Amino acid sequence: MKTKEKIIHTALRLFNEEGEPNVTTNHIADEMDISPGNLYYHYRSKDDIIWQIFLNYEKKIKHVLSQQNVNYTSMEDMWLYLHMVFEVIAEYRFLYRNLIQLMNRMDFLKRHFRHILALKSQTALNIMQHLAQQGAIKADEQTIASLADQIALTTTFWLNYSIAIYDDNFDEEKKLSHGIFHVMRMVAPFLTERDKEVLDDLSTQYL
Amino acid sequence: MKTKEKIIHTALRLFNEEGEPNVTTNHIADEMDISPGNLYYHYRSKDDIIWQIFLNYEKKIKHVLSQQNVNYTSMEDMWLYLHMVFEVIAEYRFLYRNLIQLMNRMDFLKRHFRHILALKSQTALNIMQHLAQQGAIKADEQTIASLADQIALTTTFWLNYSIAIYDDNFDEEKKLSHGIFHVMRMVAPFLTERDKEVLDDLSTQYL
DNA sequence: GTCTATATAGGGATAGAC
DNA sequence: GTCTATCCCTATATAGAC
Numbered sequence: 001m002k003t004k005e006k007i008i009h010t011a012l013r014l015f016n017e018e019g020e021p022n023v024t025t026n027h028i029a030d031e032m033d034i035s036p037g038n039l040y041y042h043y044r045s046k047d048d049i050i051w052q053i054f055l056n057y058e059k060k061i062k063h064v065l066s067q068q069n070v071n072y073t074s075m076e077d078m079w080l081y082l083h084m085v086f087e088v089i090a091e092y093r094f095l096y097r098n099l100i101q102l103m104n105r106m107d108f109l110k111r112h113f114r115h116i117l118a119l120k121s122q123t124a125l126n127i128m129q130h131l132a133q134q135g136a137i138k139a140d141e142q143t144i145a146s147l148a149d150q151i152a153l154t155t156t157f158w159l160n161y162s163i164a165i166y167d168d169n170f171d172e173e174k175k176l177s178h179g180i181f182h183v184m185r186m187v188a189p190f191l192t193e194r195d196k197e198v199l200d201d202l203s204t205q206y207l
Numbered sequence: 208m209k210t211k212e213k214i215i216h217t218a219l220r221l222f223n224e225e226g227e228p229n230v231t232t233n234h235i236a237d238e239m240d241i242s243p244g245n246l247y248y249h250y251r252s253k254d255d256i257i258w259q260i261f262l263n264y265e266k267k268i269k270h271v272l273s274q275q276n277v278n279y280t281s282m283e284d285m286w287l288y289l290h291m292v293f294e295v296i297a298e299y300r301f302l303y304r305n306l307i308q309l310m311n312r313m314d315f316l317k318r319h320f321r322h323i324l325a326l327k328s329q330t331a332l333n334i335m336q337h338l339a340q341q342g343a344i345k346a347d348e349q350t351i352a353s354l355a356d357q358i359a360l361t362t363t364f365w366l367n368y369s370i371a372i373y374d375d376n377f378d379e380e381k382k383l384s385h386g387i388f389h390v391m392r393m394v395a396p397f398l399t400e401r402d403k404e405v406l407d408d409l410s411t412q413y414l
Numbered sequence: 415g416t417c418t419a420t421a422t423a424g425g426g427a428t429a430g431a432c
Numbered sequence: 433g434t435c436t437a438t439c440c441c442t443a444t445a446t447a448g449a450c
Contacts, residue, residue: 003415019311021228024443038416040445100304100367104226117372139396146392150357156371157364160307164363165324185353189346189396210433231425245434247427 004042006032008056011049015094020050020102047106054109057092061116064088065123073134075198078187079206081127082180085155090176096159117152124148128187137190147187154183177206211249213239215263218256222301227257227309254313261316264299268323271295272330280341282405285394286413288334289387292327292362297383303366324359331355335394344397354393361390384413 001009010032014023025046029036043049064084071077089096095113103110125148131137132144139147158179166175184199191199208216217239221230232253236246250256271291278284296303302320310317332355338344339351346354365386373382391406398406 019308021308022311025445026443034415035417036444037418037446041415044445046444097307100370101226101228101308103371104229114372142392143396146389146395149389150361150393153364153368154357154360157360157367160364160367161360163307164310165321182353182356185349186357188353189350232427233425241433242435243426244428244436248433251427253426 012053020094020098061088065119075195079202086176086179121152124151139190219260227301227305268295272326282402286409293383293386300366328359331358346397
C-alpha cells in the first residue's frame with residue numbers, strides 16, 4: 001500500500017479506536033513509523049485527511065442507499081439492508097461519534113452529511129411505502145412518514161446510544177445486530193402476523 | 208451573583224453557544240471580565256467546572272423524571288411532561304452535543320449519565336404501562352417496552368438530530384416542540400381515536 | 415518521498431504580589 | 433478574592449537537507 005493510502009487507512013482506524021479529537025497527526029505518523037513531515041507532504045492538514053476519509057464514506061453509504069435491485073418485500077431483505085447500512089456506519093463510526101463537532105468545524109462536511117441524511121430519510125420512506133403497497137405492513141400515510149423519520153434518526157444515533165448505555169467492552173458485533181433489532185421492533189407492530197413470526201425467527205437467529 | 212456561581216453560569220452559556228471544546232477557560236474569564244487566575248482560584252480545572260454544571264443538570268432532570276404527582280392519562284399531561292424533559296435538555300444542551308467525548312474524558316460523568324439514561328427508560332416504561340392500564344393506549348407488552356426504549360433514545364438525541372438536519376438559524380423553541388411532536392407521533396398509532404384527535408389539536412396549537 | 419529540526423500558537427494551570 | 437506574569441505542554445504545520 002502506498003503511503004498516501006496508508007495514512008488514510010491508519011487514520012481511520014485510530015479515529016475509530018480513540019476518537020478523532022484524541023488522535024493527533026503525530027500519533028498517526030508514529031503508528032505508521034513515518035515522520036510528521038512526511039505525513040504533511042501527502043496531506044496539507046488534519047482536516048484534509050478527515051475530508052478524504054469522509055469522501056470514501058460518502059461513496060459507500062450512497063452506494064448502499066441507492067440499491068434499487070433488491071425488492072424489500074421480505075423481512076430477510078429488510079434485515080440484510082439494515083445490516084449493510086449499519087456496517088458502513090460501523091466502519092466510519094468516528095464520524096458519528098463526533099458528528100456535531102465535525103460539522104461545526106468543516107462546512108463542506110456539514111453540507112454533504114446533511115444531504116446523506118436527507119437521502120437516508122427518503123430511502124426509508126420509499127421502502128416503507130413499498131412495503132405498504134405490497135401489503136406487508138398496514139399503516140396510514142402519516143404513520144409511515146413518521147416511521148421513516150424515526151428510522152433515519154435511529155440508524156444515525158444508535159451507535160452513540162449504545163456507547164452511552166452499555167459497558168465499553170460490549171461486543172461490537174452485538175451492538176450492530178442490536179441496532180438492527182431495535183429498528184425492526186419499531187416496524188413490527190405494523191407487520192402482518194406471518195411477518196411478525198418471521199421477524200421473531202430472525203431475532204433468535206442473530207441476537 | 209457571587210463570582211463562583213457566575214463562573215458556572217457564564218460557562219454554561221458559552222458551552223451551549225459555542226460548544227464545550229471551543230470554549231477555553233480564558234474565554235470564560237474574558238467574558239466575565241475577571242482574570243484566568245481568579246477563575247482557577249474558584250475551580251481547580253475546566254473539568255471541575257463541567258462537573259459542577261453537570262451536578263446542577265442531574266438535580267433538575269432527576270426532579271422532572273421523578274414527578275409522581277401527575278397522572279399521565281391525558282395527552283395534555285404527556286405533552287407537558289415531554290416539554291419539561293426537553294426544556295432541561297435544552298438548558299444543558301452542550302452535554303448532549305458532546306456527550307460521547309465528555310463521557311470518554313470524565314469517568315464519573317459517564318457513570319452518572321448512564322444512570323440517568325436508565326432512569327429515563329424506566330420512567331418512559333412506567334408511563335406507557337400506566338397509559339395501557341388506563342386504556343389510553345392499546346399495545347402488547349413487547350411493543351410497549353420497545354416504545355419506551357425508543358422514547359429514551361429519541362429524547363436523548365433529538366437535539367443532535369435537529370442540529371444535523373436543520374439550518375443553524377432554525378428557531379430554538381421550534382426545535383423543542385418539533386421534538387415533542389416527534390415523540391408523540393411515535394405513540395400516536397397506539398392511541399384511541401379520541402386521543403388521536405386531541406393530539407392533532409395539540410399539534411396545530413403548538414407547532 | 416522522506417527525514418530532522420523547528421516555528422507558531424494556544425490552552426490549561428500555577429506562583430506570588432496586592 | 434483578585435490580579436499579573438508566566439510556565440509547561442502539546443498540537444498543527446513548515447523549512448530545508450537528503
